[in-house]
Amino acid sequence: xxxxxxxxxxxxxxxxxxxxxxxxxxxxxxxxxxxxxxxxxxxxxxxxxxxxxxxxxxxxxxxxxxxxxxxxxxxxxxxxxxxxxxxxxxxxxxxxxxxxxxxxxxxxxxxxxxxxxxxxxxxxxxxxxxxxxxxxxxxxxxxxxxxxxxxxxxxxxxxxxxxxxxxxxxxxxxxxxxxxxxxxxxxxxxxxxxxxxxxxxxxxxxxxxxxxxxxxxx
Numbered sequence: 734x735x736x737x738x739x740x741x742x743x744x745x746x747x748x749x750x751x752x753x754x755x756x757x758x759x760x761x762x763x764x765x766x767x768x769x770x771x772x773x774x775x776x777x778x779x780x781x782x783x784x785x786x787x788x789x790x791x792x793x794x795x796x797x798x799x800x801x802x803x804x805x806x807x808x809x810x811x812x813x814x815x816x817x818x819x820x821x822x823x824x825x826x827x828x829x830x831x832x833x834x835x836x837x838x839x840x841x842x843x844x845x846x847x848x849x850x851x852x853x854x855x856x857x858x859x860x861x862x863x864x865x866x867x868x869x870x871x872x873x874x875x876x877x878x879x880x881x882x883x884x885x886x887x888x889x890x891x892x893x894x895x896x897x898x899x900x901x902x903x904x905x906x907x908x909x910x911x912x913x914x915x916x917x918x919x920x921x922x923x924x925x926x927x928x929x930x931x932x933x934x935x936x937x938x939x940x941x942x943x944x945x946x947x948x949x950x951x
Contacts, residue, residue: 737931738939744924745941748808751917755801762801766794786863793864793907800914808921809945828932835926842919849912850881856905857886869896885909 773787806812819827873884873892882890886903928940 737927737934741924741927741931741940744920744927745943748804748917748921748924749944752805752808755805755917759798759802759805762794762798766791766798769794789861789863796907796910800910801917803914804917804921807918808925808943824937825933825935828929828937832926832929832933835922835929839919839922839926842915842922845915846912846919847881849915853905853908853912854884854886856908857903859904860901861904861907862901864902865899866902867897867899869898869900870894871896883912 769787769790773784773791776787777783819830822830870885871887871889871892871894873882873887873889875882875890884892886905928937931937931940
């Protein structure tokens, strides 16, 4: 039991910290998305001169907003769910049911992560039609224990460089929201699996509660 609690502690700390950051990035992204859409409405319907970039910028913000807030909602039980059965069951039986469902979700996520990575890399072949960056970013960070890396359109095993100069944004930067979101969902799923296992073994009282307001530090 002590081993399980020891495994949960760093995962819980990491998911809480990343969730805190993701929540604030999501708030900023939503505010920017609303501002961009309103700007486009003004130019399209008031000035009769639509801008070329707001639609794509809004999609970019929406995708990253979804990728960062979905793990937070999953961890807090914010997804749509039917929980009448689990609420009616004894605690340990409900934990066993949760353990089974989370195991299925984990298998789906394990399949989804490499697909998300492949989709992100496919975006290296295409550039945005209207969004520009004031620099070229080369980034690669190998993921331990996995035959893939967090990378932005480079075949280098490990790299980080910024070259000034305006370039069209590679669509990989937009598609990466899917890969990052799936990775964070997987880490949350592992934490929830371990928590359900501890509860099933009868030591749920030893678990620290998942903060419902992740702005507050644990």
